[in-house]
Amino acid sequence: MHSNLEAGYSFPSGHVLGITVMVLIIGQLFTSMGTGLIVILAATWLLVVTSRISLKAHYPSDILGATSLAIFCFSLCQQLFSAFI
Template identity: 70%
Template sequence: MLIYAVKNSRRFNLYDHWLHHKLVHKRDGFKWQVIAFLNDPKLMVVWAVLLASLLINEERNITALWVLATLGFTDLVGIILKKSVHRQRPYKHSALEDGYSFPSGHVLGATTMALILLQLFGKELGSGFTIGLLIIWLMVVISRLSLKAHYPSDILGATSLAIFCFSISQQIFLAI
């Protein structure tokens, strides 16, 4: 329904623009650019490869493959969705941002990686780890809005898509 609304509903998009305007003031500082850089979708692939390398070093080859496949599958679905929806970025977005807006690639990657890390290490490292991941994820969300790179529905769409793709990947992994 969200994809349909973003693509076809003028009223929904007007509301999304209004909400974006209300949420984003003049918070587009350097710290948000650093957070955006560290969670760039291309760099997220590097983080996933590093995690997979650590898992291979621990002789957890199937889990390493699952990490790479999960992020790869999610990114592929996100790219296809971006190319099919063609949503333009918000007015006055950062010059560093290019491409389409829906869904947010940064939030998609950060959500997917947080879910992967939570699945792999959440029980061992406890609630402090979970809270830390949530804080980092929220910082990524705020950075995308503060840098005027995305509308709130782009964030919601990316989060939903990441959870959906992660769930599919998790089911396949459990079947193996």
């Protein structure tokens, strides 16, 4: 009998990586929208992060690693884009 539950933790969290990149891109594109959008984006990111930990799908280090990787990749892409455009 197979269980649908994950067998273990994974590093980094793909969900957190994805939501972090999405929040960074939307925040960058719509910076003129003001603090309301920033609050909504931050709340969405926080909901995903807390869900991954509360569901015991990831350790906090998985969350930190995914967030760091997303910020690094986003920053690198911004630098490359600025250099070539």
